Amino acid sequence: KYFQATLKEEPIINDQIEILQETKSWLERYFKGEKPDIKELSLKPQGSLFRQEVWKLLCEIPYGEVTTYGKIAKVVAQKLHK
Numbered sequence: 001k002y003f004q005a006t007l008k009e010e011p012i013i014n015d016q017i018e019i020l021q022e023t024k025s026w027l028e029r030y031f032k033g034e035k036p037d038i039k040e041l042s043l044k045p046q047g048s049l050f051r052q053e054v055w056k057l058l059c060e061i062p063y064g065e066v067t068t069y070g071k072i073a074k075v076v077a078q079k080l081h082k
Contacts, residue, residue: 006047035063053079 004011015021019042029036038059045055053076061067 030063050076050080 023041026036026041043055043059045052047055054072057072057075
């Protein structure tokens with residue numbers, strides 16, 4: 001339902017794009033257990049303030065740990081209602 005919902009243009013399908021190659025490499029290392037740093041990726045997600053806060057929190061989840069949508073929602077709600 002939400003896949004590509006915020007895209008303003010038709011997506012370009014090209015696996016030779018540098019950021020996609022970097023991301024693929026990062027994910028391969030992540031799933032091998034190498035624990036690459038999320039800061040290695042040039043992430044610039046676009047979206048509402050709420051989405052930006054959620055993405056920041058997702059980047060802070062330590063390798064191998066999990067959280068819940070409920071916990072993320074509570075933290076975001078606290079930040080946005082200050």
